[in-house]
Amino acid sequence: MTTEAYHPGLEGVIAGETAISTIEGGLQYRGYSIADLAEHSTFLEVAYLLLHGKLPSEEELADFLAIYSESAEVDDSIIEFLRQIPLHVGAMDVLRTGISAISHFDPQLDDDSEGGNIAKAVRMLAQIPILIAARYRMTLGMDLIEPDPDLSFAANILYMITGKCPSEQRERAMDVSLILYAEHEFNASTFTARVVTSTQSDIYSAIVAAVGALKGPLHGGANERVMEVLEEVGSPDNAEDWIRDALAKKRRIMGFGHRVYKTGDPRAVILKRYCGELAEKTRNLELEKMADVIEGIVVEEKGLPPNLDWPSARLYHYLGLDVELYTPLFVASRVSGWAAHAIEQTANNRLIRPRSRYTGPTGQRFLPISGR
Numbered sequence: 001m002t003t004e005a006y007h008p009g010l011e012g013v014i015a016g017e018t019a020i021s022t023i024e025g026g027l028q029y030r031g032y033s034i035a036d037l038a039e040h041s042t043f044l045e046v047a048y049l050l051l052h053g054k055l056p057s058e059e060e061l062a063d064f065l066a067i068y069s070e071s072a073e074v075d076d077s078i079i080e081f082l083r084q085i086p087l088h089v090g091a092m093d094v095l096r097t098g099i100s101a102i103s104h105f106d107p108q109l110d111d112d113s114e115g116g117n118i119a120k121a122v123r124m125l126a127q128i129p130i131l132i133a134a135r136y137r138m139t140l141g142m143d144l145i146e147p148d149p150d151l152s153f154a155a156n157i158l159y160m161i162t163g164k165c166p167s168e169q170r171e172r173a174m175d176v177s178l179i180l181y182a183e184h185e186f187n188a189s190t191f192t193a194r195v196v197t198s199t200q201s202d203i204y205s206a207i208v209a210a211v212g213a214l215k216g217p218l219h220g221g222a223n224e225r226v227m228e229v230l231e232e233v234g235s236p237d238n239a240e241d242w243i244r245d246a247l248a249k250k251r252r253i254m255g256f257g258h259r260v261y262k263t264g265d266p267r268a269v270i271l272k273r274y275c276g277e278l279a280e281k282t283r284n285l286e287l288e289k290m291a292d293v294i295e296g297i298v299v300e301e302k303g304l305p306p307n308l309d310w311p312s313a314r315l316y317h318y319l320g321l322d323v324e325l326y327t328p329l330f331v332a333s334r335v336s337g338w339a340a341h342a343i344e345q346t347a348n349n350r351l352i353r354p355r356s357r358y359t360g361p362t363g364q365r366f367l368p369i370s371g372r
């Protein structure tokens, strides 16, 4: 029998070591503050930082971009297979299947060296946006759009989904959201990826499992639910009544609260600025006003600050993106953090196998089936 402390949901438990990111003293990736990265960096530079442990030189970034561009192609048979999946199947389920399918075409599937895993991570970074955009457009009966090698990661995603090259402002807003979504230490999906990796399984299996964990509304799925809530509220005039009623009914308000940030999510603060700017440009100031009313009341009544999903849902809406794309876009970014964790776990592995506290009966007398 174990006498160790039990923490439901592993709250507050240090479940492993990492040099990839910390939330202590403000969120930092590899020691760089998220505010600096959001202000001065690009998503692919951040992905390089996470995967390689250092910021790239100009030459290293150029090499990384070249490998990324070369990998930006998904086998035709996979695209054809995605077409066979019934239309009612959700985008996250299809993406989970699509990532599993691209693993079958990866020549380095069983190479779990650091170089092999980085190469596979770059392939996933390049191919996941293609899977997301392809499935989205095929469900609407639209022609698929190939990635444009001259566009940035953020611009390419928007281009492949919408068919339009985004303005600089839209591209930057998308890029910052991807930077902010890229990594967040031992959240549920990352921990899932590390558990799978700890059994010496392959990096694709770890990422596919992580996608499954991210899909849930308490984790990545929250950004889609946020938009559904805003649609339900409808107008700024209705916001106060709606939120007071929802709180009185003990409804869980998506986009608020966080397991580890109890006084505020720094990512939400950063993204709110981009949200405001884009709302003005796209004439969505009413929606910003409505969100402000809700935010003020949830903070005042419940002491729950917004998390990143609160502004990101609006930002994606202002970018003209449909709700079902929101959590897949989170995957397109977070795959960089998940892969960095799989690589770190492989480099210093010990099987993750905790204990449980047993609450069932003991000492039951076995009765043969005929006597039950």
Ligand SMILES: CC(C)(COP(=O)(O)OP(=O)(O)OC[C@H]1O[C@@H](n2cnc3c(N)ncnc32)[C@H](O)[C@@H]1OP(=O)(O)O)[C@@H](O)C(=O)NCCC(=O)NCCS
Residues within 6 Å of the ligand: 009, 217, 218, 219, 220, 222, 250, 251, 252, 253, 254, 255, 256, 257, 258, 259, 260, 302, 304, 307, 308, 309
């Ligand atoms: C993220 C989350 C799961 C973390 O929660 P947690 O640390 O497990 O905290 P709990 O679920 O135990 O909640 C603690 C209390 O705060 C309340 N609470 C937490 N988040 C809430 C929310 N978004 N809306 C209303 N109440 C909330 C709970 O009802 C509970 O109240 P109680 O003690 O009166 O029962 C939770 O805040 C949540 O569900 N948020 C909404 C989903 C979301 O935005 N997820 C994205 C996270 S980045």
